[in-house]
Amino acid sequence: MKRITIYDVAKEADVSLATVSRVINDSNVVREDTRIRVQEAIEKLGYKPNAIAQGLALSKTTTISIVMSEKLFSYNSKILNGLMDVAKIYNYNIMLHTTSKGISKMQDVIESIVKSRVDGVILFNDNFSEEELEVLHLYQIPMVVVGSKIEDKKDGNVGNVYIDFEKLAYEFVNSYFEKGITDISLVEDKLNLSMMHQLRQGVEKAYQEKGMKFEKYITYDDTYRSSYDFLTEYFETTKPSELVITFRDSQAIAFINACHEAGIKVPEETQVVAILDDKYLRMVRPTISSFNFPDYDMGAIAMRLLTKMLVNDEAVKENKDIEIGYTYIQRQTTRLD
Amino acid sequence: MKRITIYDVAKEADVSLATVSRVINDSNVVREDTRIRVQEAIEKLGYKPNAIAQGLALSKTTTISIVMSEKLFSYNSKILNGLMDVAKIYNYNIMLHTTSKGISKMQDVIESIVKSRVDGVILFNDNFSEEELEVLHLYQIPMVVVGSKIEDKKDGNVGNVYIDFEKLAYEFVNSYFEKGITDISLVEDKLNLSMMHQLRQGVEKAYQEKGMKFEKYITYDDTYRSSYDFLTEYFETTKPSELVITFRDSQAIAFINACHEAGIKVPEETQVVAILDDKYLRMVRPTISSFNFPDYDMGAIAMRLLTKMLVNDEAVKENKDIEIGYTYIQRQTTRLD
Numbered sequence: 001m002k003r004i005t006i007y008d009v010a011k012e013a014d015v016s017l018a019t020v021s022r023v024i025n026d027s028n029v030v031r032e033d034t035r036i037r038v039q040e041a042i043e044k045l046g047y048k049p050n051a052i053a054q055g056l057a058l059s060k061t062t063t064i065s066i067v068m069s070e071k072l073f074s075y076n077s078k079i080l081n082g083l084m085d086v087a088k089i090y091n092y093n094i095m096l097h098t099t100s101k102g103i104s105k106m107q108d109v110i111e112s113i114v115k116s117r118v119d120g121v122i123l124f125n126d127n128f129s130e131e132e133l134e135v136l137h138l139y140q141i142p143m144v145v146v147g148s149k150i151e152d153k154k155d156g157n158v159g160n161v162y163i164d165f166e167k168l169a170y171e172f173v174n175s176y177f178e179k180g181i182t183d184i185s186l187v188e189d190k191l192n193l194s195m196m197h198q199l200r201q202g203v204e205k206a207y208q209e210k211g212m213k214f215e216k217y218i219t220y221d222d223t224y225r226s227s228y229d230f231l232t233e234y235f236e237t238t239k240p241s242e243l244v245i246t247f248r249d250s251q252a253i254a255f256i257n258a259c260h261e262a263g264i265k266v267p268e269e270t271q272v273v274a275i276l277d278d279k280y281l282r283m284v285r286p287t288i289s290s291f292n293f294p295d296y297d298m299g300a301i302a303m304r305l306l307t308k309m310l311v312n313d314e315a316v317k318e319n320k321d322i323e324i325g326y327t328y329i330q331r332q333t334t335r336l337d
Numbered sequence: 338m339k340r341i342t343i344y345d346v347a348k349e350a351d352v353s354l355a356t357v358s359r360v361i362n363d364s365n366v367v368r369e370d371t372r373i374r375v376q377e378a379i380e381k382l383g384y385k386p387n388a389i390a391q392g393l394a395l396s397k398t399t400t401i402s403i404v405m406s407e408k409l410f411s412y413n414s415k416i417l418n419g420l421m422d423v424a425k426i427y428n429y430n431i432m433l434h435t436t437s438k439g440i441s442k443m444q445d446v447i448e449s450i451v452k453s454r455v456d457g458v459i460l461f462n463d464n465f466s467e468e469e470l471e472v473l474h475l476y477q478i479p480m481v482v483v484g485s486k487i488e489d490k491k492d493g494n495v496g497n498v499y500i501d502f503e504k505l506a507y508e509f510v511n512s513y514f515e516k517g518i519t520d521i522s523l524v525e526d527k528l529n530l531s532m533m534h535q536l537r538q539g540v541e542k543a544y545q546e547k548g549m550k551f552e553k554y555i556t557y558d559d560t561y562r563s564s565y566d567f568l569t570e571y572f573e574t575t576k577p578s579e580l581v582i583t584f585r586d587s588q589a590i591a592f593i594n595a596c597h598e599a600g601i602k603v604p605e606e607t608q609v610v611a612i613l614d615d616k617y618l619r620m621v622r623p624t625i626s627s628f629n630f631p632d633y634d635m636g637a638i639a640m641r642l643l644t645k646m647l648v649n650d651e652a653v654k655e656n657k658d659i660e661i662g663y664t665y666i667q668r669q670t671t672r673l674d
Contacts, residue, residue, distance in 0.1 A: 061453065066433070070418045077410035084407060084435045088445075093453055096403070096433040098421045108425075116398065116430055224620060253620045260622070280617050283561060283590045285597070 006047070013041035063093040064306065065113050068124035070100040071191050075248070075276065076124060079146060082299020083122060090307050113141070120306045122146060125162070125194050142309040144320075146302040148195045159309060159320035161302040163293055165195050168275070168326060169202030169245070177210060179337065181242045187255075188219040189247035196247060199275065203245075216241060224250040231258035240270040243334075249278040252288045256333060271334045286332030293326050343384070350378035400430040401643065402450050405461035407437040408528050412585070412613065413461060416483060419636025420459060427644050450478070457643045459483060462499070462531050479646040481657075483639040485532045496646060496657035498639040500630055502532050505612070505663060506539030506582070514547060516674065518579045522553040524592075526584035533584060536612065540582075553578060561587040568595035577607040580671075586615040589625045593670060608671045623669030630663050 010020045015038060022030050023038040030038075041047075064087060068076060087094050095118055097109045113121060118141065125147035144159035149166070173184060186203055188196055200217055207214040220230050227250070235258055246252045252274035259266050266272060266286055274281055277290040301322055308316040330336060347357045352375060359367050360375040367375075378384075401424060405413060424431050432455055434446045450458060455478065462484035481496035486503070510521060523540055525533055537554055544551040557567050564587070572595055583589045589611035596603050603609060603623055611618055614627040638659055645653040667673065 070414075070421060073414035073417055074411040077407075077414075080410055081407045081435070081437070084433070085437065091449075093449070094433045096421070096431045098418070100418070100422065112428075112430070224616060250616065250620065253617075257620065257622070279561060279587065280590075280620070283587065283594065283617070284621055285594070 008045055009038065009041050009047050012045060013038045061091060061093055062120075062310065063095055063116070063118045064303075065095045065097055065116070065118040065121045066124075067097045067099065067106075067109055067113070067121060069191065070098045072124065073098075075191075075278070076295075078295035079124075079299035079302075082296040082301075083146075083303045084299075086300045086303035086307070090303075092303075092307075120144075120310050122302055122306060125150065142306060144302045144306045144309070146298060148198055149323075151198075157309075159302070159305045159316070159322075161298055161305060161322045161324060163298075163324050163326060165198040165275070166202035166205070168291065169199040170206050171202075172245070172273075172328070173203050173206040176243050177206065182210075182212065183216075183242040184214075185216040185218050185241040185244045186214075187244065187246045187251055188217065188222065189251065190222055192247055195275075199245070199247070222248075222251055224254050227251055227254035228258055231255060232261055235259070235262035235264060240264065242270060244270060244272045245275065246272065247275045249274050249276065249280050249288070249290075252281070252290075252333070253284055256284065256286060256288065266333050267335045273334055277329060281331065289331040289334040290329050291326045292329050293324060298324050345382055346375065346378045346384050349382055350375045398428060398430055399457070399647065400432055400453070400455045401640075402432045402434055402453070402455040402458045403461075404434045404436065404443075404446055404450070404458060406528070407435045409461065410435075412528075412615070413632075415632035416461075416636035416639075419633040419638075420483075420640045421636075423637045423640035423644070427640075429640075429644075457481075457647050459639055459643060462487065479643060481639045481643045481646070483635060485535055486660075488535075494646075496639070496642045496653070496659075498635055498642060498659045498661060500635075500661050500663060502535040502612070503539040503542070505628065506536040507543050508539075509582075509610075509665070510540050510543040513580050514543065519547075519549065520553075520579040521551075522555050522578040522581045523551075524581065524583040524588055525554065525556040525559065526588065527559050529584055532612075536582070536584070559585075559588055561591050564588055564591035565595055568592060569598055572596070572599035572601060577601065579607060581607060581609045582612065583609065584612045586611050586613065586617050586625070586627075589618070589627075589670070590621055593621065593623060593625065604670050604672045610671055614666060618668065626668040626671040627666050628663045629666050630661060635661050 006017060006020050006024075010017045013020065013034075015034060019030060019034060020038055023035050023042075066080070066083060068080075073080075084094065095113075095116060097112060099106055099109055120142045121144075123143060123145045125145045140157070142157065142159075144161060146161045147163070149162040149164055150158065150160050169186075176182075176184060184203070186196075186200060200214075204214045220227065231254060240255075240259070244255060246255065252272050255272050256266050259270065264270060272288065274288050274290045277292045281288040281290050301324070305316060305320065305322065309320065343354060343357050343361075347354045350357065350371075352371060356367060356371060357375055360372050360379075403417070403420060405417075410417075421431065432450075432453060434449060436443055436446055458478055458480040460480060460482045462482045477494070479494065479496075481498060483498045484500070486499040486501055487495065487497050506523075513519075513521060521540070523533075523537060537551075541551045557564065568591060577592075577596070581592060583592065589609050592609050593603050596607065601607060608626075610626045610628075612628055614629045618625040618627050638661070642653060642657065642659065646657065
């Protein structure tokens with residue numbers, strides 16, 4: 001059903017928008033017969049001005065908040081482009097909210113979203129907790145979470161456009177088991193803990209099914225410089241696993257550079273894959289294998305889903321969860337055999 | 338002078354915010370003596386509710402629009418972080434507007450900014466024209482342009498936080514002249530045409546002063562893949578200049594990779610520098626020399642300047658142009674001698 005707007009009321013009562021606005025706001029400067037005509041039109045059409053609509057009657061547009069971690073701007077830029085392009089098509093305003101360590105927590109962001117009375121929210125699923133998500137639920141703001149799968153989703157009012165990282169890790173590790181390779185490390189990415197959690201579950205599940213235990217979840221300060229320094233020292237005494245899985249490009253690049261310095265041959269002695277594809281993986285030598293996700297499409301699909309939720313589209317009432325596929329990209333750091 | 342708000346009026350008249358709002362909006366449900374008390378408070382304090390403030394009296398916060406090209410998200414992420422952090426300190430809402438080829442032009446963005454009645458604008462200086470800038474002037478929206486220097490700035494109401502790319506190129510080229518190197522190429526970056534224009538002017542000026550003419554402004558499809566393909570073919574018949582200046586990291590990486598494939602030694606046979614520093618320049622081999630700008634600070638300074646312009650701070654009336662320094666970072670692709 002089309003939402004009745006102040007424009008419809010003005011047309012029905014044959015008055016200007018300003019006049020309708022004055023009647024709604026109980027202004028004294030409206031003639032009594034005009035006031036009655038407008039009120040009849042409001043009743044006939046079932047128009048329901050709310051507190052916000054009263055103030056913004058003439059300028060109200062749909063506003064969407066995008067919430068993401070500051071650290072992840074550069075990695076999520078294509079998803080953001082997809083979101084922005086669809087938002088433009090629908091003439092939405094975009095409010096940007098960022099979270100960053102020490103300066104602003106999800107709590108503050110949520111408060112700011114509620115205060116600014118946005119119509120919908122797009123959340124990047126990196127690091128927020130279930131409780132934080134639930135606070136937004138309380139306010140009944142339609143919301144789409146983009147990135148990884150929300151686990152134990154209780155509320156049907158939240159959409160989710162996601163990559164199934166658990167399945168990805170499970171299938172990838174199994175493909176290496178088939179090659180006879182079982183010495184596998186998974187390197188933690190502190191910027192993407194929810195993704196890491198799911199990857200780890202997938203790896204553990206694959207090991208469990210073969211009656212083995214997964215023990216090489218590697219965690220250290222994961223910036224490029226400290227990764228590189230750590231690995232360079234580490235390789236003086238220890239050999240890397242046969243297969244090393246990292247999440248971000250910089251972790252994989254630190255790994256191949258440290259291997260190079262230590263004289264460890266990639267992919268002959270150790271293979272490495274970065275989960276998140278990035279243009280730089282093609283630019284370094286050796287080029288680094290990874291998984292391709294349709295980032296731009298993910299953003300576009302997430303915003304489209306939210307537009308449907310905002311108008312209570314029947315189609316999205318049943319299913320608000322959209323899984324996005326991925327493809328493996330074989331480059332020089334992994335072997336086919 | 339502190340701006341008088343509806344809060345001050347409520348305090349002065351000893352009534353609730355809602356009551357003040359009702360009086361301003363000519364509601365009938367206010368008792369006559371209360372109405373008079375509120376109106377006296379309004380007159381005493383000189384409070385001036387405007388059309389927007391009336392509607393939003395209880396929720397109005399300052400809103401800033403950030404305008405940038407979609408293509409540049411990943412490159413400007415640190416500037417964006419600086420902008421966002423300062424905006425948070427001042428409790429500003431941030432509206433994000435992006436420009437992208439084909440989908441939304443500056444024209445549309447300007448219209449959307451004006452319609453949404455933002456209080457101020459931060460513009461990334463990449464690709465907009467003087468005329469577009471002037472349209473925003475017309476609407477008297479305080480504005481800070483961040484990035485490169487605005488040339489022929491007519492309006493005193495526009496702030497500019499910038500790197501002087503002309504000076505940078507002029508000084509850098511002169512330092513190579515002193516080493517006896519005059520065969521220099523400058524590679525165009527189509528994403529940053531205003532920066533390129535200024536770099537080119539600096540190089541040309543240096544050549545001119547030595548009685549020479551600068552002729553190697555190189556322009557081709559500048560994505561990584563096409564740069565790499567172009568250069569690989571080019572190097573079959575031609576040698577690169579003694580010094581090659583690129584703007585973005587991916588152009589410099591394409592160059593060193595193509596050199597490697599062609600057996601051209603860097604920095605022995607050709608040297609290369611990328612103007613814009615990026616973490617990936619440290620990760621590739623050889624590591625690529627560049628210029629470091631305090632990106633995060635640029636963003637923080639730009640937003641701070643805008644906050645001052647919004648309150649008509651005396652200090653910024655005189656000078657709204659802030660030049661940001663840079664430092665040269667010597668890495669493996671350039672020689673010291």
